[in-house]
Amino acid sequence: xxxxxxxxxxxxxxxxxxxxxxxxxxxxxxxxxxxxxxxxxxxxxxxxxxxxxxxxxxxxxxxxxxxxxxxxxxxxxxxxxxxxxxxxxxxxxxxxxxxxxxxxxxxxxxxxxxxxxxxxxxxxxxxxxxxxxx
Amino acid sequence: xxxxxxxxxxxxxxxxxxxxxxxxxxxxxxxxxxxxxxxxxxxxxxxxxxxxxxxxxxxxxxxxxxxxxxxxxxxxxxxxxxxxxxxxxxxxxxxxxxxxxxxxxxxxxxxxxxxxxxxxxxxxxxxxxxxxxx
Numbered sequence: 373x374x375x376x377x378x379x380x381x382x383x384x385x386x387x388x389x390x391x392x393x394x395x396x397x398x399x400x401x402x403x404x405x406x407x408x409x410x411x412x413x414x415x416x417x418x419x420x421x422x423x424x425x426x427x428x429x430x431x432x433x434x435x436x437x438x439x440x441x442x443x444x445x446x447x448x449x450x451x452x453x454x455x456x457x458x459x460x461x462x463x464x465x466x467x468x469x470x471x472x473x474x475x476x477x478x479x480x481x482x483x484x485x486x487x488x489x490x491x492x493x494x495x496x497x498x499x500x501x502x503x504x505x506x
Numbered sequence: 507x508x509x510x511x512x513x514x515x516x517x518x519x520x521x522x523x524x525x526x527x528x529x530x531x532x533x534x535x536x537x538x539x540x541x542x543x544x545x546x547x548x549x550x551x552x553x554x555x556x557x558x559x560x561x562x563x564x565x566x567x568x569x570x571x572x573x574x575x576x577x578x579x580x581x582x583x584x585x586x587x588x589x590x591x592x593x594x595x596x597x598x599x600x601x602x603x604x605x606x607x608x609x610x611x612x613x614x615x616x617x618x619x620x621x622x623x624x625x626x627x628x629x630x631x632x633x634x635x636x637x638x639x640x
Contacts, residue, residue: 418584419573419574419577419584419585420566420569420570420573420585420587421570421571421573421574425567428566428567428570429562429563429566431566432554432562432563432565432566433559433562435554436554436555436562437555439553439554439555440553440555443553450552450553450590450591450592450595451553451554451589452588452589452590452591452592453554453588453589453590454586454587454588454589454590454614455585455586455587455588456584456586456587456588456614457584457586458584458586458604458611458612458613459612461584470592477592478592478593478617479592479616479617480588480590480614480616480617482613482614483612483613483614
């Protein structure tokens, strides 16, 4: 895992939550949705199949952990999980809590409208809560 | 896996390719993008974490297999993988081959424009090719 550097766009758009066994867990700075991003700390990984089988098994477990935890924490009705990377090639998995009537429902959140920033205090409280509960 | 019934919306929107160990592999009837859908044959599964750990390990392997194979087959520059389910709750994983300049680039494909049907012959040829190559 040496040489891992978070993509500058993710560095700007997210806040650090925790380093799990494989992934760096990040919170998207967008208060419209409870929104996590998992980034495997494997330099050069772009697609899920760039990880080896053992890495993929951890990836899906960490994705399930984030998704189950965020659903419980947020009370959301549906989780959206996506690995797109059309703009940021570094492999990263979005885990987004969705509800009927949210800003993009029933469409996907990506590329829809503008991020709504958290107040600094609210962001710190949110990442602390994620660190504790997930 | 008894009692598995494909959601009627997926039944209409996709064509059968193959049954893998866990998932039914389907081809989306939309010629704008090389587009697969994997549906775990587990009745009642909605979220990835509704599968058990063994099921999730197979799910990520079948997702990687579909994604690697479709990228090679299509020559696409990026694969998009997503489990959304805002409209169709039955757990299903989209695997979509993307290229700069395609109909939705760089945004996500979901909810964008209208599906472009394949001619019947072309759809049969496409699913046969998928069956052989993936």
